[in-house]
Amino acid sequence: MSVAIENFVKAIYKNDHHETHNTKPGNIAKKLGISNAAATDMAKKLATKDLLNYEKYQALQLTEKGKKMALNVIRKHRLWEALLHKMFDMSLHEIHREAELLEHETSNFLANKISDYLGNPKFDPHGDPIPNEAGEITTIDTSIALSHSKENKNYTISRLMSDDKEFFDFCSQNGLKYGNSIFVVKQFATTKMTQLLINNKTILLNEDFTKIIYVNEF
Template sequence: MSVAIENFVKAIYNNDKHDIKDTKPGNIAKKLGISNAAATDMAKKLAAKDLLNYEKYQKLQLTEKGTKMALNVVRKHRLWEAFLFKMFDMSLHDIHQEAELLEHQTSDLLAEKINEYLGHPKFDPHGDPIPNADGEITTKDTSISLAEAIEGKTYTISRLMSDDKEFFDFCAHNQIKYRNTLTVSKQFISNKMTQISVGSNTLVLNEDFTKIIYVDEN
């Protein structure tokens, strides 16, 4: 399959799983940087290939075949992120950008070799689960967004759901890293802000951040 097709099904899968934006063609178009018309045309073509279900003005839904393809691409992407982070200590933004390119050039054989070399990791450095070779995610997600966290409790950072460079730069500068711990000092409900202590830092984060930082209670 072409890079464009792989990116399209992956975008639908990620939008659906992350529940940030729905999977209507317009939202997929924004994510991929293409026109609405191009996204609609692609959706119709992939529906003919039994990769997704398309209905005008409705959300796009991957078929079993489409989901399997998306998970195969996601697996390769996240394995590359884990490899690049381990080998070169690259930033979270940079490993994402490089994995976007490498995922499409990677055979199933090479993906499994990387998986074996890394010791069969369950998560990538962002905290996203890595599907196995059968396209299954075997880990159970018990995390909540920082916006939902309870005052006074300590949590482990389990996921950073973004691909924005400034977000990752901010997180790295303030010790907000996968598997680091933090304490929620205060939830400012009306203003949709959260005060946290992480390492030696005390921070107040707005909703733009607290909805994409996920944590597990200690």
């Protein structure tokens, strides 16, 4: 399959599993940086290949064949992120950028070799689950968005759901890293901001950040 097709089904899958997005062609077009017309044309084309279900003005839904393709691409992407992070200590943005290129050029054979080398990891450095060879995510996600966390409680950062360089730079500078512990001091309902304590430093985050940082209580 072409890079464009793989990116399209991957975008649908990821949007479908993110509470702030939906899978209508216009949203997929925005995510991929293409026109609405191009997204609609691609959706119709992939419907004939049994990769998705298309109905005018409706959200796009992947078929089982489409989900398998998306998870295969995502597996390769996240394995490359894990390998690049381990070998070169590259930033979260850098590993994402390079994995976007490498995922399309990677055979299933090489993906399995990378997984074996890394000890078959369950998560990438962002905290995203890595599908297994069968295209299954075997981990159970109990995390919640930081925006839904409760005051006066300790949490562990479990996932950073973004591909934005400035977001990752900010997180790196402030210790907001997968696996790190934080303490939620206060939730401001009116302004939708969250005050937290990390590494003895107080940080105030707006909802743009707290909706894409996921945590687990401990």
